[in-house]
Amino acid sequence: MTTKEELLKQLKEGVINYNEEQVKEAASKAIELGYPALEMIMDGLAAGMEVVGELYERNEYFVPEVLMCADALYAGLDILRPHVPKQESGVVAQVVIGSVQGDVHDIGKNLVKMMFDVAGWQVHDLGRDVPLEKFVEEQLRTDAEVVAMSAMMTTTMLGMKKVIKMIKEKNPNVAIMLGGAPVTKDVAKLFGADGYAESAGNAVQEAIKMIARLREMQQTKAAN
Amino acid sequence: MGELTPKERVLRLLRKEPIDTMPFFSGMGMVVMPGIEKVGCKFAQIHTDASRMAMSAIWSSRLMGFDCVVIPYDMTMESEAVGNEISLYENSEDILYPTIPHKKWKTMEEVEIPKDIMERGRLPLLPKAIKIIKEEAPELPIGCWQLGPFTQAGQMLELDMILKAVFKEKKKVEELLDKLTDMIIELGKWLQASGCDYITLREPGVAADLLSPRTFKELIQPRLTRILDAWKSPKLLHICGQTDPLITMMAECHADGLTVDIKNNIKESRKKLGPDVLLMGNVDTYKITCDPSTTVEQAVEHIKWIIDNGVDAVMPGCDLWPAIVFENMKACVDTTHEYGRRPSPAVGRL
Numbered sequence: 193m194t195t196k197e198e199l200l201k202q203l204k205e206g207v208i209n210y211n212e213e214q215v216k217e218a219a220s221k222a223i224e225l226g227y228p229a230l231e232m233i234m235d236g237l238a239a240g241m242e243v244v245g246e247l248y249e250r251n252e253y254f255v256p257e258v259l260m261c262a263d264a265l266y267a268g269l270d271i272l273r274p275h276v277p278k279q280e281s282g283v284v285a286q287v288v289i290g291s292v293q294g295d296v297h298d299i300g301k302n303l304v305k306m307m308f309d310v311a312g313w314q315v316h317d318l319g320r321d322v323p324l325e326k327f328v329e330e331q332l333r334t335d336a337e338v339v340a341m342s343a344m345m346t347t348t349m350l351g352m353k354k355v356i357k358m359i360k361e362k363n364p365n366v367a368i369m370l371g372g373a374p375v376t377k378d379v380a381k382l383f384g385a386d387g388y389a390e391s392a393g394n395a396v397q398e399a400i401k402m403i404a405r406l407r408e409m410q411q412t413k414a415a416n
Numbered sequence: 417m418g419e420l421t422p423k424e425r426v427l428r429l430l431r432k433e434p435i436d437t438m439p440f441f442s443g444m445g446m447v448v449m450p451g452i453e454k455v456g457c458k459f460a461q462i463h464t465d466a467s468r469m470a471m472s473a474i475w476s477s478r479l480m481g482f483d484c485v486v487i488p489y490d491m492t493m494e495s496e497a498v499g500n501e502i503s504l505y506e507n508s509e510d511i512l513y514p515t516i517p518h519k520k521w522k523t524m525e526e527v528e529i530p531k532d533i534m535e536r537g538r539l540p541l542l543p544k545a546i547k548i549i550k551e552e553a554p555e556l557p558i559g560c561w562q563l564g565p566f567t568q569a570g571q572m573l574e575l576d577m578i579l580k581a582v583f584k585e586k587k588k589v590e591e592l593l594d595k596l597t598d599m600i601i602e603l604g605k606w607l608q609a610s611g612c613d614y615i616t617l618r619e620p621g622v623a624a625d626l627l628s629p630r631t632f633k634e635l636i637q638p639r640l641t642r643i644l645d646a647w648k649s650p651k652l653l654h655i656c657g658q659t660d661p662l663i664t665m666m667a668e669c670h671a672d673g674l675t676v677d678i679k680n681n682i683k684e685s686r687k688k689l690g691p692d693v694l695l696m697g698n699v700d701t702y703k704i705t706c707d708p709s710t711t712v713e714q715a716v717e718h719i720k721w722i723i724d725n726g727v728d729a730v731m732p733g734c735d736l737w738p739a740i741v742f743e744n745m746k747a748c749v750d751t752t753h754e755y756g757r758r759p760s761p762a763v764g765r766l
């Protein structure tokens with residue numbers, strides 16, 4: 193019988209070596225043997241992606257490799273995710289994500305989206321070149337806690353400011369997070385966003401922190 | 417200023433003949449909002465009409481003192497010509513470049529470039545615009561450009577798919593790049609025959625922040641070389657993004673000059689290339705020309721720093737972002753002309 197440790201290793205290495213078949217096999221095996229799906233995702237798939245992130249930082253992997261690793265990860269996620277018990281997954285939260293109007297750069301956005309998927313969030317991906325009002329509509333429709341926007345160009349970045357204003361007017365409790373090459377922490381703050389992450393790696397943690405901050409603020413407000 | 421016209425200055429520089437002072441020019445978009453306003457139209461309207469395209473280019477140069485005009489402005493002309501729709505964002509008040517929302521081809525095998533591509537979509541505007549510029553502004557050299565095969569592949573098909581296929585279906589990627597290489601050669605020759613004075617091959621999608629230098633060497637370099645060999649001089653090669661690991665390979669592609677952006681360490685590149693290679697760049701096209709918090713003094717310092725690092729001409733690192741700060745943009749051009757009177761590594765002075 194294959195041990196849990198062996199399968200975790202196969203999942204992790206399958207992601208690192210962008211071996212979709214290996215990941216699919218190991219994921220199916222894990223389900224067959226009744227190992228906890230969430231643990232397989234976190235300590236197998238996500239752990240592998242963490243290493244991929246390091247290889248990318250060190251210029252050993254480039255964007256094509258990272259995209260292939262992402263495919264392998266999704267292949268495993270598709271098999272494991274349905275087996276995560278509802279209360280355990282506790283669907284952390286929902287996020288609406290997209291590249292803003294006029295911007296067709298979406299490689300970075302897709303990597304950020306993947307991190308939310310891995311972390312068990314419900315992701316509503318609007319794609320790229322998303323009309324500004326669409327972010328507002330989708331947030332209202334889904335009641336998502338977080339709206340994450342990506343812009344790779346200096347002018348499309350200005351569109352984010354408009355979305356923030358529109359969303360905050362309708363629903364001040366939404367946490368808005370920005371990212372993309374021209375965006376900096378200062379820009380995000382200036383635009384009135386609640387959070388910013390430089391890379392896909394820390395996007396999810398930042399989103400969780402953001403929600404916590406907003407809840408805290410609401411509580412103090414309610415108390416006063 | 418100076419004894420030479422901008423056209424003489426740039427064309428002499430590209431032949432490495434002595435000039436009066438350093439030009440400020442580019443192989444990529446040089447259109448700025450004040451020039452567009454002079455023409456009396458919106459950003460979205462300069463891409464679809466030969467006269468507006470020509471006049472916005474001319475006015476941008478005249479107002480700022482640029483040593484060239486460059487057309488076209490957007491990267492979607494070829495993809496549109498093979499049958500894709502474009503978004504022009506005519507109702508937006510912002511500056512949004514045309515994009516291709518959906519691509520009709522889903523797989524690499526489907527790609528087939530029509531022989532008469534020059535007669536399709538907006539491509540026929542280009543010879544018309546060149547003709548207008550020649551009549552209206554004979555003193556300005558006209559630059560045209562073509563995307564390199566890899567970047568162009570990302571305009572014809574989904575870039576994601578191609579990036580992954582580089583490893584998984586290498587042979588198909590090579591066939592696709594060869595088809596596009598043939599198209600680029602033909603379009604470049606056609607632009608030259610239509611009267612452009614210099615041409616730039618720009619391949620931003622292959623910088624070392626996207627592809628490995630090894631992939632560049634195997635897959636990209638041979639095709640860039642084939643294109644540049646087929647075009648007549650003067651011809652430039654531009655790559656934006658991280659080009660430090662690529663610069664010596666770029667120099668082996670048979671271009672007359674190389675252009676790079678702010679991520680390149682020009683000083684180091686100059687050391688690697690020696691004094692004979694024409695090296696141009698690398699104005700930061702946001703921080704220096706657009707950011708309202710940048711002062712004129714900082715813009716002047718930036719240009720002096722670039723010249724001291726060893727360029728032969730000052731060039732924006734990419735398309736100029738059209739929403740420039742007027743004074744800062746003007747200061748960049750004036751400083752280049754004033755501070756650039758001394759010889760540069762590859763080009764002497766009259």
Ligand code: B12
Pocket residue numbers: 255294295296297298299300301303304340341342343344345346347369370371372373374388389390391392393395445489490491512513514515567570571575576620621622623625626656657658677702733734735737
């Ligand atoms: C690939 C590319 C393209 C492709 C895009 C294809 C696609 N499907 O994405 C194509 C060829 C279509 C393209 C077109 C254009 N491009 Co382009 N492109 C690039 C390039 C080379 C790489 C971008 C990339 O994918 N990087 C890799 C990813 C992984 O990194 P990333 O996007 O930064 O994402 C990371 C972080 O930023 C962050 N992140 C990203 N989004 C988000 C969101 C959130 C919420 C969070 C938390 C984090 C986060 O996490 C990611 C992973 O760690 C850059 C130059 C460069 N080397 O960066 C230029 C660049 C972005 N392009 C540029 C320009 C100008 C254009 C054009 C306007 C050119 C023209 N004249 O038409 C067009 C415009 C198209 C449009 N309207 O959108 C400029 C933008 C300049 C500026 N500051 O405004 C750049 C910087 C090039 C340059 N040197 O000038 N481009």
